[in-house]
Amino acid sequence: MPPPPFLTALLEPYAAPPPPTRPHVTLTFAQSLDGKIGGLHSTPLPLSGAESMQMTHWLRTLHEGILVGGATARGDDPQLNTRHLPPPARDAPPHPAPRPIVLDSTLLLSPSCKLLRNFNAGTGRRPWIVGVGPPQCDAEWEKRRTALEGAGARVLLLDLSDTEREATRTPALLALLRAQGVRTLMVEGGARVIRSFLSAPCNVDTILITTAPVLVGPGVDWADGVGKLDAWRVVETRLVGRDSVVALVARPEEEDAT
Ligand SMILES: NC(=O)C1=CN([C@@H]2O[C@H](COP(=O)(O)OP(=O)(O)OC[C@H]3O[C@@H](n4cnc5c(N)ncnc54)[C@H](OP(=O)(O)O)[C@@H]3O)[C@@H](O)[C@H]2O)C=CC1
Numbered sequence: 001m002p003p004p005p006f007l008t009a010l011l012e013p014y015a016a017p018p019p020p021t022r023p024h025v026t027l028t029f030a031q032s033l034d035g036k037i038g039g040l041h042s043t044p045l046p047l048s049g050a051e052s053m054q055m056t057h058w059l060r061t062l063h064e065g066i067l068v069g070g071a072t073a074r075g076d077d078p079q080l081n082t083r084h085l086p087p088p089a090r091d092a093p094p095h096p097a098p099r100p101i102v103l104d105s106t107l108l109l110s111p112s113c114k115l116l117r118n119f120n121a122g123t124g125r126r127p128w129i130v131g132v133g134p135p136q137c138d139a140e141w142e143k144r145r146t147a148l149e150g151a152g153a154r155v156l157l158l159d160l161s162d163t164e165r166e167a168t169r170t171p172a173l174l175a176l177l178r179a180q181g182v183r184t185l186m187v188e189g190g191a192r193v194i195r196s197f198l199s200a201p202c203n204v205d206t207i208l209i210t211t212a213p214v215l216v217g218p219g220v221d222w223a224d225g226v227g228k229l230d231a232w233r234v235v236e237t238r239l240v241g242r243d244s245v246v247a248l249v250a251r252p253e254e255e256d257a258t
C-alpha cells in the first residue's frame with residue numbers, strides 16, 4: 001500500500017534538490033478546535049483520530065529526518081516511527097523510517113528514552129540530538145553528553161552565542177542538518193519549535209495541520225504570537241476520518257496576500 005496520493009502530490013517539489021542551506025521542510029502537527037496541541041501536563045495528548053494518525057505516519061515515510069523540540073521529547077517520550085502503517089506487501093521493502101532528531105539545547109534528554117531504547121533494540125534509527133554549546137567548564141553537561149552518546153545518540157552541536165539564539169538558531173540548525181545530508185525534514189513541534197520555524201517563511205516549504213473535533217481548554221497554544229500566516233496559501237483541505245486536514249505552501253512573493 002503506497003502513501004495517500006494527495007501527500008505524494010503535495011511533496012512533489014521535494015524531488016528537486018533542496019537549497020544548499022537547508023532541507024525541504026514540512027511543518028506538521030495536530031491541534032484541537034481551540035488551537036491547542038497539548039494539555040497542561042507534560043504528557044502526550046492524543047488528538048488525531050486513527051485515520052489522520054496513519055496519514056501522519058505515511059508523511060513520516062516521505063521524509064529523511066523528523067524533528068521535535070526538547071520539551072516534546074522529554075514530556076511525550078515519542079518514538080517518531082511508522083508503526084501505525086499496515087505492513088508492507090510480501091517481498092516489498094520496509095517502510096522508510098526518518099531519522100529522529102531532537103532539539104535539546106542543554107542535553108537533558110534521558111538516555112533511557114524510547115528513541116534510544118528502540119535504536120538499541122534494532123527497531124529504530126540512531127537518534128541525533130542537537131545541542132548548543134559546549135558551555136565552558138560545565139562538567140554536568142559533559143556528563144550528560146557522555147551518557148547520551150554512550151546510550152547510542154549522535155550529539156551535534158550548534159555554535160551559537162546567547163544573543164544569536166532566538167533569531168538565528170533555526171536557520172543555523174537547518175544549515176547544520178543540510179550539511180549532514182538531510183534533504184527532507186518533517187518538523188512535528190512542539191509550540192516553541194513551531195513558532196521558531198514560522199518566524200520566517202523561508203524556513204518552511206509546506207505546512208500540514210490536522211484539526212481534531214475536540215476542545216482542550218487550557219493547554220499549549222501553538223499560534224500565540226505567530227501572526228496571520230499571510231505568507232502562506234492553502235492548497236488542500238480534506239476530511240481524513242473525523243479530522244480535517246489543511247495543507248499550505250509558501251506563497252510566491254509576487255502574489256497578493258490579501
Ligand atoms: N499535537 C501535536 O501534533 C504535537 C504536540 N506537541 C506538544 O507540544 C508541547 C511541547 O511544546 P513546547 O513546550 O513549546 O516545547 P518544544 O517541544 O517546542 O521544545 C522547546 C525546547 O526546544 C529547545 N529548542 C532548541 N532549538 C530550538 C529552536 N530552534 N526553536 C525552538 N526551541 C528550540 C528549547 O530549548 P532551550 O530553551 O534550552 O533553547 C526549548 O526548551 C507538548 O505538550 C507536546 O505534547 C508536540 C509536538 C506535536
Ligand SMILES: Nc1nc(O)c(N)c(N[C@@H]2O[C@H](COP(=O)(O)O)[C@@H](O)[C@H]2O)n1
Nearest residue numbers: 030045046047048076078079080081188
Ligand atoms: N499527528 C499527531 N497527532 C497527535 O494527536 C499527537 N499527539 C501528535 N504528537 C506528535 O507525535 C509524537 C508522538 O509520536 P509517536 O506516536 O511516539 O511516534 C509527539 O511527540 C508529537 O510530536 N501528533
